[in-house]
Each structure stands twice: as structure tokens, then as C-alpha cells.
Amino acid sequence: MWDEILARFEKQAPASVMARLVLERAMPAAWVDExxxxxxxxxxxxxLLFSTVVELMSLVSLGLRPSLHAAARQMD
Structure with missing residues (x-):
């Protein structure tokens, strides 16, 4: 399932997908919280854990979500 979803986004917005993957690897949630x-x-x-705030802000700053509100609503 995740492979199909990732493949779809790779075709539509490859730079955004790569940026998000790099950020997830560079700053794991446990490290951010620590x-x-x-x-x-x-x-x-x-x-909210601080790592959740970082994740939400990353989604908005990378253009994957139009606003912080939209990112938070989709997370629920």
C-alpha cells in the first residue's frame, strides 16, 4: 500500500517527497523530543509532542499542506 502511495507522490512532486524523506531521516522524532x-x-x-509540531510545520513549509490547520486536521 505505501509503495503505491509513495510512487504516486514521486511522480507528482518528487522534490517534496525527497525533502520530506531527508528530513525524516535527519531528524527522527525521538531525537527532536529529546x-x-x-x-x-x-x-x-x-x-502535542514537540516532534509533532516539527512534523506539522515541515508539511506546511515543504508545500505538502496549504496551512498548519490543514496539516493538523489531516493528521487526526
């Missing part, structure tokens, strides 16, 4: 936990002062992970 960096947040190590460096936070007053912030806390209440409903």
Missing part, C-alpha cells in the same frame, strides 16, 4: 526535553525551560509537552 532535544526539546534537554533544553526546555518552562515549556511542557501537554497535548
Amino acid at each position: 532535544v526539546f526535553e534537554t533544553n526546555r525551560q518552562r515549556q511542557y509537552p501537554w497535548e
Whole structure:
């Protein structure tokens, strides 16, 4: 199933797919959360992990979602 989905996006937007794959490999969610936990002062992970925020913002900045709201709605 994932192979078919990835193949479809590779044909339509190969640069976006490659950028996302590079970011996922370069910054794994566990590492992002660990960096947040190590460096936070007053912030806390209440409903969203910091890695989730990074993922949502990446989707918007790479043009895969039109807005943060759209990215969050599709994640649910």
C-alpha cells in the first residue's frame, strides 16, 4: 500500500517527497523530543509532542499542506 502511495507522490512532486524523506531521516522524532526535553525551560509537552509540531510545520513549509490547520486536521 505505501509503495503505491509513495510512487504516486514521486511522480507528482518528487522534490517534496525527497525533502520530506531527508528530513525524516535527519531528524527522527525521538531525537527532536529529546532535544526539546534537554533544553526546555518552562515549556511542557501537554497535548502535542514537540516532534509533532516539527512534523506539522515541515508539511506546511515543504508545500505538502496549504496551512498548519490543514496539516493538523489531516493528521487526526
